[in-house]
Amino acid sequence: MDKVMSNKKIIALYVLPALLVIMAVVYIPIMLTAYYGLNEWNGIGAMTFIGLDNYQALLSDGKFWDSAWHSLLLAVFSAASLMIYLAVAMVLASKIKGANLFRKIYLIPMLLSSVAIAQLWLRIYHPTNGIVNSFLESIGITNPPAWLAEPSLVLFALFIPILWQYAGFYILIYYAALKNIPASLVEAAKIDGATSFQIAFRIKLPLIMEVIKVTIVLAVVGSLKYFDLIFVMTDGGPNGASEVMASYMYHTAFRAYDFGYGSAIGFFLLVICLIVTWVIRKLTASKETIQYS
Amino acid sequence: MTLCLALVAAGCGSNSSSTGESGSGGSEGDKVTVNFMHLWPAGVSAGQNKIVNQIIEEYQKENPNVTIKQEVLDNEQYKNKLKVLSASNELPDVGVTWAAGFLKPYVEGNLFAPVDDLLDGQLNDKFVAGTTEAYAIDGKTYALPLEFNIAPVYYNKAIFEQHNLEIPQTYEEFKTVVKTLSDNGIAPIALGNKDRWTGSLWYMYLADRIGGQEKLAGAISGSGSFKDESLVKAAAEVQSLVDGNAFVKGFNGLSNEEAKSEFLNGKAAMYMMGTWELPNFTTNEEIPQEFRDSVGFFKFPTVEGGKGDINSWVGGPGVGLFIGENSKVKEESKKFVEYFVTKWGEQSVTGAGVIPATKVDTSALELPQLYIDLFDEMNKASSITLFADVQMQANAAETHLNMIQALFGKAVTPDKFSEEHDAAISKGN
Numbered sequence: 125m126d127k128v129m130s131n132k133k134i135i136a137l138y139v140l141p142a143l144l145v146i147m148a149v150v151y152i153p154i155m156l157t158a159y160y161g162l163n164e165w166n167g168i169g170a171m172t173f174i175g176l177d178n179y180q181a182l183l184s185d186g187k188f189w190d191s192a193w194h195s196l197l198l199a200v201f202s203a204a205s206l207m208i209y210l211a212v213a214m215v216l217a218s219k220i221k222g223a224n225l226f227r228k229i230y231l232i233p234m235l236l237s238s239v240a241i242a243q244l245w246l247r248i249y250h251p252t253n254g255i256v257n258s259f260l261e262s263i264g265i266t267n268p269p270a271w272l273a274e275p276s277l278v279l280f281a282l283f284i285p286i287l288w289q290y291a292g293f294y295i296l297i298y299y300a301a302l303k304n305i306p307a308s309l310v311e312a313a314k315i316d317g318a319t320s321f322q323i324a325f326r327i328k329l330p331l332i333m334e335v336i337k338v339t340i341v342l343a344v345v346g347s348l349k350y351f352d353l354i355f356v357m358t359d360g361g362p363n364g365a366s367e368v369m370a371s372y373m374y375h376t377a378f379r380a381y382d383f384g385y386g387s388a389i390g391f392f393l394l395v396i397c398l399i400v401t402w403v404i405r406k407l408t409a410s411k412e413t414i415q416y417s
Numbered sequence: 418m419t420l421c422l423a424l425v426a427a428g429c430g431s432n433s434s435s436t437g438e439s440g441s442g443g444s445e446g447d448k449v450t451v452n453f454m455h456l457w458p459a460g461v462s463a464g465q466n467k468i469v470n471q472i473i474e475e476y477q478k479e480n481p482n483v484t485i486k487q488e489v490l491d492n493e494q495y496k497n498k499l500k501v502l503s504a505s506n507e508l509p510d511v512g513v514t515w516a517a518g519f520l521k522p523y524v525e526g527n528l529f530a531p532v533d534d535l536l537d538g539q540l541n542d543k544f545v546a547g548t549t550e551a552y553a554i555d556g557k558t559y560a561l562p563l564e565f566n567i568a569p570v571y572y573n574k575a576i577f578e579q580h581n582l583e584i585p586q587t588y589e590e591f592k593t594v595v596k597t598l599s600d601n602g603i604a605p606i607a608l609g610n611k612d613r614w615t616g617s618l619w620y621m622y623l624a625d626r627i628g629g630q631e632k633l634a635g636a637i638s639g640s641g642s643f644k645d646e647s648l649v650k651a652a653a654e655v656q657s658l659v660d661g662n663a664f665v666k667g668f669n670g671l672s673n674e675e676a677k678s679e680f681l682n683g684k685a686a687m688y689m690m691g692t693w694e695l696p697n698f699t700t701n702e703e704i705p706q707e708f709r710d711s712v713g714f715f716k717f718p719t720v721e722g723g724k725g726d727i728n729s730w731v732g733g734p735g736v737g738l739f740i741g742e743n744s745k746v747k748e749e750s751k752k753f754v755e756y757f758v759t760k761w762g763e764q765s766v767t768g769a770g771v772i773p774a775t776k777v778d779t780s781a782l783e784l785p786q787l788y789i790d791l792f793d794e795m796n797k798a799s800s801i802t803l804f805a806d807v808q809m810q811a812n813a814a815e816t817h818l819n820m821i822q823a824l825f826g827k828a829v830t831p832d833k834f835s836e837e838h839d840a841a842i843s844k845g846n
Contacts, residue, residue: 166522166811167500167504167522167527168500168503168504168522168523168525168526168528169522189817206815240794246675248677249520249670250667251665251666251667251670251671252665252666252667252679252684270666270667270670270671271667271670272529272611272671273666273667273669273670273671273826274670275826275828278670358611358670359611361611361613361669361670361822362610362611362669362670362822362823362826362828363669363819363822363823363828364819365825375815377817379811379812380521380812380814380815380816381811381812382542382811
């Protein structure tokens, strides 16, 4: 086996099929998108090469930067909510009663499809019959807001189901990481008189730091390219108050039939995601990984 | 063993081919397959789907050498697939298209065949006036319409009676109706403006009644301007309706379906929508009989001092059939389309509640009263303005729809609303 693996030609042969597939379905389309972005194209007729005009227009497009701001807000909220998930995972990973049941409860939203979640929350937020407004009215608040129709509220009303949707995913990751910490370390700390607070912050957190870094990247990049719940629940409205970068790209390409400009937005979105990922890796880079064993 | 099988197979083959020869003595031509792509899946559009299958079955019986191969998709998927197919030049022989703005890029890309020869032939004078024009570009018609819709205001008679309200004849009366309902805690108008074209209907009617049909049509086509005083006034009037709580709460966050259910549940008194909703108010058994019986409609009232005519409507043809310019079986496809349009016209009202673009002899059909009344109105119509978002090119339509939502949400002033429209339309032309 060692001999086979050291033969460069064999390695190339094994890697090739996967490489070809990923080139065909990922990298070549990305290059094409970048190229379409250089053209004026309605998706049907002939393309006209216009150089960097689309990208230039994008830089001064207020609507795009609004949508980028909304995506960024979502990223910040997602990243912040990771702390809550971490706390929940820590509680679940300690030996409390019913942890098993709670773990499943938290995971269930992840099993639902986005469209089902969207339909569910559309009903929750319904301005007159929704459970939120029915409750608010029952405790004496007259004229509660129409959550998804109020430009100042809609974005935050959407963040709740989006964060709720992914809670189970991150809790599961943290839970698995925490369970991986050898019990002997925690026991040794206990014998030395560490409080559970100290155990959490001095032992468990440093040990799962690598996992936390990965989840931050996942949450931020996932938020920047987020699309589905927003598309179903508000379609970017009202008046673009909940438009994010991905939905703006969709509207430009598939509604206004401006595929050139839509492609430019898509490529720009990719560039932003790459830069953000790089920055996060830089900021969270540590010289040594901590190991207690 | 292999030899045996081969012999059997050969035997079968020769048998069937010999019967084939003897059977096909009378039929003309070779076997032809016509690919037909449409958007009426059995689940969502049961009525239409049944008619399509019936027509195809009959056609194949009459023309044994022709096979019609169907491909059925949902509305949105259909639009996307058509786009993808057109990029690789693989459009079906016959397919469904929308009018005006949707059609234009396909025609410019030389993808649809003109059907003027059909219109001059068998189908001459079969269509309701003004329907095929929506599919014409530079004097040639590129598709044959199947549906025709106008948008009346439906109202709940029970709610109107309860509050002693009459059908408003003038806009002042309409505003009184709105105020009375609103004061009594009933949402006057169901509107799902998340979909945006729903709000566009209200603006279009106000523009039509205040400025007159020509003003509105001119502004949309780019020869006039949305900055015309009367059209700006129409936009301002929309906002004063919003201020008067005329529309259901949270309308900018509700989809048309959600708004419709407010009307169907008797929570809202009025609902402006195309005649494609008629089955829900007449024959649809899933909706309580009591409610269906209490639905009436009225024409959008005239505005004092306005130039509009009460018999002027907003509406237009829905989908139509096109024939692929690059189809290998163009002649057969044309024959099939001609047959389909004729049969569709005979069956669609009773079978699916769809009002066809071809002329209908109402006296020969058993129809609910609401249908008959609306057919009468269509015959009296002084003009029909095509839905603005259909008429405009995709880019301008998108601006129009976004501006409509912003206007209703009071995020733009009527002046800004008009400016944006003019800018988008002049850019598109």
